[in-house]
Each structure stands twice: as structure tokens, then as C-alpha cells.
Amino acid sequence: MKIFNLPEKENMRPGHLACQGCGAALAMRYTLKALGEKTIVTIPACCWSVIDGPFPYSSLKVPLFHCAFETAAASAAGIRAGLDIKGLEDINVLAWAGDGGTFDIGIQALSGAAERNENIIYVCYDNEAYMNTGIQRSSATPYGAWTTTTPVKHYKNRPKKDIVAIMAAHRIPYVATASVGYPDDLIRKVEKAKNIKGTKFIHIYAPCPTGWKCKPDDTIKISRLAVETAVFPLYEIENGYKYILNIKPEVKKPVTEYLKMQGRFRHLTEKEIEMIQKEVDFQWKRLLEKCNQN
């Protein structure tokens, strides 16, 4: 019995170099299932510049251009322009960057491309820190998390940057969050993005067992808990204003269930967890308001 109706064709080969339980590897697999073979991918410095494999190998069945760290969006815009001038407008151009390459070093080029409404799909697979270089904090690292540059005595004491709101503020046609724990939802969103002209931004939640200090076999469980606790809600924003909530948990689970599965939050006291809960509740309320406005 089929639970999901996912495209069967794989555009990613086995033999890639991802760690066990890597959310980013799953994210790519699903995304390419949705986009198909007529896709060109550009990847800046991130886990995926290693996962794909060293020269002369590649685990993708589509062309891949490795680009400089801060240039995913600008490189994709260049590839798009190069293809368009040759009349190859039907080929998807996918910029595929991590959270560091998106939230931090690549945000300028991303903002520029979005403002110009470049006809590209930009995916940020978010594992919430610089995992490829050994778990250093990024502006996507959530409040309270341990990383190698935010040791437990000085854990990350600022909230995760709201990249989705930033992208929506560019009034691009499509912004969405997605999660490897919900492949049907993820694939539907990529397919939707594929058929929209202009800049599409998809923020994919991608657990990193190595960096989060969780069990590799808990990747999906954690991904689903992130949605069920409203730590990472699944929603879409059309044209910068139309918010659509995709999954509304019947009973919102307490964040502690989510936090306790990950070693990076082990040091948090009950009081700190309570603070995180309050913040999650507040943001969830704000999101529901935005969605109900429609």
C-alpha cells in the first residue's frame, strides 16, 4: 500500500557522503524527485558541497555547479540568464544552500536576486549551524542551543533569524517552509514552486544528528516533533502577504519533548525551557493571526 504518492524516479544516487540520518540528503532527494531531470543545481560551500562527492564523482543525476559561499543566488541568476538567452527557459535552476550560506554570508546576494524576482528556486536546507566546518553557530541557530562557538556557559542567547519573514518582505511570489519529516508536503511545495515564475524560496528543516547530538534514527521523529510543537511550523506565503498554514497540530506538544531528544539543548534548565516555550507560543499565535487574516 502506498502511503504517499511520491515520484518514483530518483535523481540522486546512493554512495553520497552524508552522515547517517542526514536531513540535508533527504531534502535533496525529495526536491529532485519533484523537479525532475530538467534541472541545474548550484551549491555554495555547505555540507552538500561535500555530500555530493569529490571530483570526479557526483551523486546527482543533474548538472551541478559548485559556487562560492556567498553566491548561491547570484550564481543561479547567472545560470538562469545564460539558459534564457539560449532559449532554454524550461530548465529549472535550483540554488541549494545551507543556513550559513543563506541567513548569513549569502543574504546579500539572495536579497538582490529576490528583489529582481529572478526566476529561480532557492532552497535553504537548514540544519541550524555551520555543520560542515564542525558545528559553529549561525544566525539560524535557535535560542539556547550549544554549538562549538556557543559553549554551554555562553549558549546561543539570541533567537533564530526569521528568514521566511525577510524573504516574504521582498514580495516574491512564493515562500514556504517544509520539512524532511513531511515528504508529501515538501514535494507538493517544490512542484508548486516549479510552476511559478519568479523567485521561489523554500526553507527546509533538515536535522543534523552529528551537530544536534541526537540519534541518526530519530531524524524523522524530531522533524515531526518540530512541527507538532510549533517550533518549525509548515506554512506558505504567496506574494508576500497571503499566509497559508499547512499543518495545524490538534494538540500542540510541549517543546520540552522536542528539546530533550537533542544533546545540544541538554544544559537548559527548566526555567530556560519555559522561556523557550513562551517564545514558541508567542510566535505560533502570531503565525495563526497572519494565516487567519486571509
Place this chain on the structure above:
Amino acid sequence: MKKVITGNHAVSYGALLSRVEVIAAYPITPQTQVVELLSEFCAEGKLKAKFVKVESEHSAMATCIGASAAGARAFTATSAQGLALMHELLHWAAGGRLPIVLANINRAMAPGWSIWTDQNDSLSQRDTGWMQIYCESNQEVLDSVIQGYKIAEQVYIPLMLVLDAFVLSHTSEIVDIPSQEQVDRYLPPFKPKYKLDVNDPHAFGGLLGPDHYMEIRYLLQKDMERAMEITKKADIEFKEIFGRSYGVIEAYKCEDAEIIMVTSGTVTSTARTVIDKLRERDKRVGLLKIRMFRPFPSKDIKNVLLKAKKVLVVDRNISYGLGGIFFEEIKSVLYYEDKHIPIFGFITGLGGRDVTPNILEEMIEYVETHDKPEEPILWKGVKL
């Protein structure tokens, strides 16, 4: 068709006639007129190109790189801080073997802010793996854009052509603008051996371990060496169609010269008048213009300079802690020769200070009256 145009517009016409397909650029003084005219060409439909108006020079080069990798002829223009911001991606373009052409308007680096000419911006990019051509006139500027693609696309190495801020960029001269038919005959469409192609998928620029990296860089150097001959050939072919040629160097009145002055950029034009004047006084002086800086025309330079008794190099640039950059390069070229030639390295004209005929004449006088330089750097015009 002859027209009176600025150096900047000569760049734009060069790009138009080269039928560039993707332009990505960010405005910076003194480059802006290049992209303004190109925007008009695109808007009028004269030039069928995608013009990506990026938010920085860094993205300009990244976009050119993406476009070139997708198989399109890509162009950009910049200056000084803009070129410095591109630095990382200059390596990416050359290492990725993407034959992009870039026009750099030589402008001094800040701080303090300067919009006036010197060569430290482009010479700071010496080791990025780009070819560099320094232009003397607006005609040479236009022609070098067209030649640039002809050369770059044969060796898969990007090329930077360089022109002086204001002295060329904003100065109008008579320029013979070739016909499209002539240029089409000279420059075939860009058909790269490898590109991003969904029918032939490959990964470009993936992780290179110590087992592979060195070979890839060795091949870049080998093609740089090959580029010297290809440039000369491209220049000869250019002459056949357009009636003009420039060489990788130009020796002016050097045959019997005892003192040879070495210049680049527009200082060359000033030097020509000085040489002419001194020749009238029966002084045996000559001029060597360096047009191509990378690859460095070592053999050609040597062949000219070995005839001289003394050489003086005029640098509108400095490698801090050593000296003039052309001076150091030329010294190294002559190192293995049995004949010892005293070489005088002058630095002048930084930050757009005028390099007048008098200044150049004084340099020659100094060389005439000294067996060797008194200082490793002979500063000319410093008011301290």
C-alpha cells in the same frame, strides 16, 4: 564608422559588437557610462543580451560565472573597490576556466577616497589567473574587448582589459567603430567544450583532493603560456580584417636606443611625445609599451631591452614593501642574461596625479647621469 567617443563608450561598443549574451554589473565611478550605454543598447534591442542589474560587484562576477558556465558569453565592467570585492570570484572564474571578459577602469584604492587613476586595483589581481591587457587609446579599448573574447574563448581563461580612469574613460577620441559584419567574421559565436547541460550532466568545481588539485593548476599555467601565442595570432588576424594591430608589447624607436623607457596605459602616449622630442635632439632613447601583463611577454620584452644600455620603468602603482610592480617583473625577466643592464624603477602618478612630459624627461635625465639608481625606488613628484 568613425565616431568621437569616450573610453567608457568604447568598452560598450566593444561589448555590443562582440554580441555579449549576459551582462551583470554594478555601478562605480568611473565605470558607470559603460553600463549606462549597454543598458540603452539592451533596451533598444540593439543588443540581445540579458542584463542582470546586481546588488554588488561580487554578485556581478558570480552572475557572469553562472552565465558562462551555462554556455553564454558574459561581460562585466568595474573599477577599484569593485574589482577588489570581486577578488574571490576572479579566482573562481579563472579556476573554473570560464572565458569572461571584464573591463576594469584603473582607479586608485581607498582610503582616502580617490576616483582618479592608478594601477594598484588591477595589479592587485595579478595572481588570480586572469589575463590582463593595458590599453593606451580608446580605439585600443574597443578593439581589445573584441580581441579579448577571441583570445579568452580559445584558452578558456578570463581576460581583463584595463583603461585609465578619466584619461581614457571620460576623454573623447576618434574611434573607428567596426561593422558588425567585420566583427562576426573575426569572432565566432561562443561554443564551449563543456557547459551545464541537462543532456550531459556533470558536476563542476567539486572537491579537489591533493591528488588532483595540482594538475588542474598546472594545466591553467600551460594554457596561460599558450595564450601568449594565441594572442599574437589573434592580433594578426585582427589586422587582416580591421587593419589595426597592437602586439603584446610595442617597441617604439628602440632599434638603436641606449636608454629604453618602459610604460603601460596612457603614460605611453605621453612618453611617445617625450621620446620624439629627445630624438630631435639626437638622443638615443626608445620606448617599450607593455600591453599584455598576464601572461607576461618575457621573451618579447627581453628581445627589446637587451639592446639597451640602461632601462627605466615607469610605474603608476606600488607593491608596498618592495617597489613598482612592472619594475620588479622586468628585473626578473632579465635576471638570467649575461649582459647586465642597470634598471631604474620610478614610481609616479599615484592617485591620478598627472604624469607630464616634464616628469618623464626628468626621469631620462636622471638615468643619463647615473650609472645605477641611488635608491631601490625612485619616487617622482612626492611633495614630502
